[in-house]
Amino acid sequence: MIAAWLNFLIVLFAAPFLLGIVNRTKAFFAGRRGPPLLQLYYDLAKLLRKSAVISRTTGFIFWLGPVAGLAAVFCAAMMVPFGNARALVAFNGDLILFAYLLGLMRFFTVIAALDTGSAFEGMGASREVQFAVLAEPALFLGLAALTLQTGHFSLSDIYASLTWETWGKAGPTLALIAAALLIVFLAENCRVPVDDPKTHLELTMIHEVMVLDHSGPDFAAILYSAALKFWILGMLIVRLAVPVTLGHPLPDGILFLSSMVVLAVLIGIIESVMARLRLTKVPQLLIVAIAFSILALILEMR
Amino acid sequence: MQELTEIVMVFLILANLWLLASSRLMVCIRIVACQGIVISLLPFLINRHLLLTEFLAVAGVTAALKGFVFPWLLRRAMREAKVRREIETSVPYSVSVLIGILILAISLWISSRLPMPKPELTELIVPVSFFTILVGLFVIVSRVMALSQVLGYLVFENGIYAFGVALLLEQPLWVELGILLDVFVAVFVMGIMIFHISREFDNINTDQLSELADWNSPEKEGRR
Amino acid sequence: MILAACLIPFAAGLLAFFVPWDKPRRVLLILTALAHAGLVAAFWFILPEPRVGGWFELDTIGKYFLSITSLLFLAAACYGVAYLSGEDRGDRTDVEEGFIFQNAPEAVFTGCLLMFLATMTLVLISQHFGILWIAMEATTLVSAPLIYFHRHHRSIEATWKYLLICSVGIALALLGNLFLVIAGSIEGQKAVPLVLSELIGRHGELNVLWLKAAFLFLLVGYGTKMGLAPLHTWLPDAHSEAPSVVSALLSGALLNCALVGILRTHQVCAAAGLGEMSSELLRGFGLLSMFFAALFILRQPDFKRMLAYSSVEHMGIVALGIGLGGSAVFGGLFHAVNHSLTKAALFFIAGNIMAAYNTKSVSGVQGLLRMLPVSGILWIAGFLAITGSPPFGSFLSEFIILKSALDQGHYYAAVIYLVVLAAIFAGMAMIFLNMAQGVPAPEMKMSGARKESVMMVFPPAVFCVLVLLLGIYIPEFLRETLREAARLLGGLG
């Protein structure tokens, strides 16, 4: 239990770090030095110290969005295992709650965006929900494939039971699931090729445009939630891809953390070498993710 | 006696065919009247011992109605309605006669399928009455004027009477009288209606009597 | 006693021809209706003695239908008096085409109305097929002037068709009667009299072949009058052109009389072992009638014609019920009373609508609930009752027939039955609801200030309530009567 709390705290603290690594990787590929690894921490600290500018149009939904979003992602993080270590909360069916908490977070982000009455934020919200609609079945079917493979119904159990032997038995299945989850990961975290977090044109933005009006602590909450979400979704892929169990919590934890770093680097590389898709092409990418999940399921049911 | 009955039967057949061939309304009325008289006297030809007063009375009334009252009613309707003397038909007269012969064949076939339990009826009486009935129906269906439809109805009625004449004798008298009364009132009411039709439409062609319908023929659509 | 039921209205009818004043004549109408109704009510307590050697006798079937007829006539008399006093004297303008016409003399109308009751009573009390025929033809003849009350070209057409089609049809029935005589003729003996009980009692001696032919002729003949498709062709015309009070009687009472004619024959056939054939034909005609009615009810532009076709439908249902046998006979007979009451109520209200809106076209009537609230509510209630919606009695009767059909394995019949009923419901819903709901045209509101008189809404209201009650509770005496009648027709009680 203490280990679980400890792991949870590590997640809470380490999450912004991963985004730093992504940015550094991207900078490396672009031939720049890039921001410091801890840039997000600095940003958060700065934002928390600032006051806020709030639109006259908005009401309480405007601040409820970031608040509820952060609370939701916090709860979701509690259910995510730390590598093969059990999560703080683990029960049969927690993966459903996990996905729905992310949905809750999205719902509040979207309505907070709509609260401003801005055409741009509405546009972002509209795109966000469109992609989420397709990402959700992909995520669920991917998780279903994992439960079918392992026979467990809890994220902690599923990931604890994954080993290299599983890969040996059902390599293609797991690869497909991983691919599907990766696409979901990219979409949910608004990464290239779905969204470009660094874009500066409101018309082309998705996630960033939704939070244009947020400032100060609210914006800090949003950035931090995004970092946490990055972590918890990332973990689903990492542990699937590297199901190594060394037998002791400490080396296991270190291995897991370093895998997470590798994932961040990988994302950085993807962002550097790929262009962003046209908006109309994004759904097709997500359909591909659904197709991967279904394919994985078919392979299992054979 | 058999021969006499058969002669009468042949007369009835010929009368029907004549009716189909004739284009003169007055002639038709007369034919039907004669037919009615002959048919009302038919019971005595079939069964001679029936010359009782009550049967005589019935036959007399029948003959009077069919031979005189009905024609008189029709002629009156004709006069009041100022009907044209020619019968208009939707089936040409020559074809009518051919169809009449066909009907005769059908009647013979039908009666061959229905064996009479009473042998005292002559062979011919059943087919002839069927023939008369069907001719009556054919007249109703094929003739255009309202008056000739009444005529057809009378022929039809004659046919039924011819068929029933022998049988009804076993039935109580006043049933027969009631039936006669009904027929009389029917013809009477029809006559009145013909008068009204002619007043309303200036003629008694039933072509105009087709407004009440749930289907609009192309020509009717065109008229609107 | 039994003959009095026929003779009283007959005498009153004759009298009415010669009463020159309107008021006393109307009183005479109502008094006669009351007397007749009282007499018929008395028959429920003291069954009248058979007369003339069993020619006239009130069996259960006759008593049942006679009661319906009498009740309907009483309502029609009340309604009719109100209706007649609302009719303008002299020149009237036609509601559809705007020409001028006149009514037939009221004395003729009242006289014929009373004679109509007399002849219908005669049909229902006669056990002798000949008398039955005479009375049946007489109903046609005395009701023809009723249809021709409004003297214009459409009503002439309707009357002429009614007269001729029914006369031809009934003449065929006469032929059927003759066949029946032949069927009862035995070599060297006196023939079996055409009295129902004799025919049934001596069924073994009947010639089956001729009986079969007799049934076919009687079915076609009386079926014409009853409105079985495809013999129903006169029915929509006559019902739509007749004054509403007459339409109500034609539909609610006269068709039943024709039905009784067929039922009598059916009884003989069933006794002689031809029940299978006659049932099959009744089922076939029943379904065919329902189908044809549905065909013309859908998007029917004239609401009185729609009601007329609905009568065809319901006669089909009754025929189907009788034809199915078993417990469906009960259902069919029960349906007859539901139909009569509902249809009469609907025709009465249709009369009210025509008086207020001056049209028979469905599209010309809107906002009935606002224009004539009571009539509007009754119109909707009548719609629900006529389509067999619970909690009206017709639901029960239609359901019993359905159950019997499925229980006996007549699956196709059941499917057709349900499909047709659903189609008719849809068609009628469109018509009735469009008329009842909505807002009346503005000029209507100005002109249609005429109030609904009590006499013109009371009879239909009573009938609607009765049908509703029959759907919730069937009194024991009625159930017993229906069971008894069903047994007479070879069904289960």
Added chain:
Amino acid sequence: MNLILLSLGLLCLSGFAALVTSASPRWTSRLGSWGVILSCVIGLVPAVKVLGDGPAQFFKIPWGIPLGSFDIALDALSAFFLLPVFVLSALAALYGQTYMAAWAGKKPLGPVWLFFNLLVASMVVVTLSRNGILFLMAWEIMTLASFFLVTFEDERAGSRRAGWIYLVAAHIGTAFLLALFVMLSHGNPSLDFDRFNLPAMPEYVKGILLILAVIGFGTKAGFIPLHVWLPEAHPAAPSHVSSLMSGVMIKMGIYGLVRMVSYLGVLPVWWGWLLIGIGLSSGILGVLFALAQHDLKRLLAYHSVENIGIIALGLGVGYLGLAYQLPLVAVLGFAGGLLHVINHALFKGLLFFGAGAVAHVTGTREIDSLGGCLKRMPWTGVTFLIGAAAIAGLPPLNGFVSEFLIYFGAFRGASSDGSQALAMLAVIGGLALIGGLASACFAKAFGIIFLGEPRTDHARAAHEVPYGMRIPMALLAAGCVGVGLGAPLAVKILIQVLPVATGLSLPVIRGVFPEAVHPLNFIVLLSAVLIALAFFIFLLRHAMLTGRHVQKAGTWDCGYAKPGARMQYTASSFADPLTGFFGFFLRTRRHLDAPSGFFPKEAAFETKTPDIFMENLHRPAVEKIYAGLSKLRWFQHGRLQLYILYIVITLLALLVWKMR
């Protein structure tokens, strides 16, 4: 049982009392609504008692009509369905009292209350009756009463059309039920349920019965493609009626289905598949259509189709679990499906109340004409938000609980051996898609209506509704939260219900039940944590911002010179990417008057999404059949001669046929 009878009597009595006092709108409303409220409270007592382990109650008296008897019983399944009936009816009556006041003096309110009370009473009888005739009568009265309520505003052609479609659809559904009941009581002289004679039934007959049931009850429930009446009727009715119809009346279809199927014993495997298929199509298409709607109440109506689909998914999972002898899966499926019945009643009732409140004060239901209502009507807004989150299935609210159970059942079923796994996976994917779409749809509905700036004067006129309308909304919102947070307790009432619904024995259910609902404890725990955390973060934020200068400014306008309320994103544009993506199913019609010239003046863009089933299936089919049939109308051409010929031909045909 006496209390139930008392409640029924009171319902009818107060209905007629309302009718009689129609002259005084105030008294009518009072008598009508308080009658409903009182009788609902009375009725709740026995229902709750039976659910809480009480014995089932029976009441039977003979009834003077053939095949019928007044046979009613209150067992757990009935009590379970009575629960939402009573609760929502009482609240709807309270709401309606205020809501209908707008029509006072303009229209007689007596009939409205009469039909409302009859509607409630008939639903009570439907759930209680154990005799086919009684059931069918109550069923039809339910239809008729709601029909009259739907056509309350019959001066509108749309209302009349909606009423007609509803009535006809309901009646056709009933026709199937007639056949169903007759076949169930094959050869019996009575239609009492306990005399249904089924073991002797061959398998194919059972199949026919199931098909009849699914069509008959599905029409009322709104299974696609039998749903066409629903998006027409619900918007047309007054809002408290819509909420009652959508919240509980369509559930009577579910009740009937579960009840009738429970008499059929062992069910074929395809039954579960069928329900899952229906659930998927209704759920997904329902929510897609909802997304494309511009009319708030129409949108909600389509969401009813969606939620019925979810319930069908739950039942389908349950029936498949039964068929494959997976009691745990069965219990989860049934528990989820049945609990969703109550949940849907809570949040859909709430949402219709909210929609009614908005329409009441703004005079429009067009989502795109609204905006900024949250500030003007905070109660309505907040409760609507809770309802929206609940219907989207978001934790920690009640919608999530029932969907979780179905998901969990499907996960369980998918990982068990057997060919049911495929269906279970379809359920998982389908539910995920439905969840995403529903969440999008309610983000749209809530966001566009309540957030931002008012788009028109209608919206600017918005103001909070009176307490009479607020309280029901608040109570329902509390119910949504309560069931969400009290989920482990809420599912307990199902223990008595499940044996009736599934046919499994109580010990079996008790055996698997703890395992089935165990996760709910964690969910509730996490939900509590979630709320606490949110509150904590809020406090933190509050603490940080107090003392700092929080600036108020205009919304960031990206450099536009003069952003206006009409520049805001609209509901149609919000939904456009999704409706475009699923355009194949939706067939949205677009109409564009493009601006032209150098100084364009008028331009218009319009989208309309008619029901594809109505447009492409029902209407063309009806038209085709009608066109075919109307050719036969030649028969009645008006020519007397031919009419007589018909007689002759008929006679000859009969002679030839029978006298051969």
